[in-house]
Amino acid sequence: MLACNRTLGNTMISALRIFCRNQVVFYERAHRCLSTQTEGEVRIAKILKEKFPLASSLQVVDISGGCGAMYEIHIESSEFKGKRTIQQHQLVNQALKDEIQGMHGLRIFTEVPKS
Known part of the structure; x- marks a missing residue:
């Protein structure tokens, strides 16, 4: 290798x-290089911040090289507490339903804060 x-x-x-x-x-x-965010990253982060105001961590990255075709989202929120992973992902998908229509793919990583 x-x-x-x-x-x-x-x-x-x-x-x-x-x-x-x-x-x-x-x-x-x-x-x-992540020195600046794309418009899509900013737009998606804004939507998720509004939908998940208790999020303790949120990262949105355009993994398509900047063209907006595919994103990776890492979000940690107490709002996911008591929900299975699939339910957490469904909440994120629902929040981004309009945005997802123009994407080729979306990777979602959700987590509940440890404390």
């Missing part, structure tokens, strides 16, 4: 080469 990182403008390119029995699998993923 061989891994490397390089930058192209404000985008970090991570490359991982995995060698398996005379076969090379190449995996490359672009990461935008």
Whole structure:
């Protein structure tokens, strides 16, 4: 296995080469430097802050390289207490129902605060 990182403008390119029995699998993923948020990240974060005012942690990242096709959301809120993971994700999906229509994908990670 061989891994490397390089930058192209404000985008970090991570490359991982995995060698398996005379076969090379190449995996490359672009990461935008997080010094500024995209309009989509700001819009989604605003919606989630309004829907989950007790959220102790919220992170929204455009993982499509900045085009708004796919997002990853990490949210920790006491509002998820007593709910199964699927129910927590349904709440996030419901809050973003209008936004989701224009997306290709969405990764959701929810958590209940430890205390």
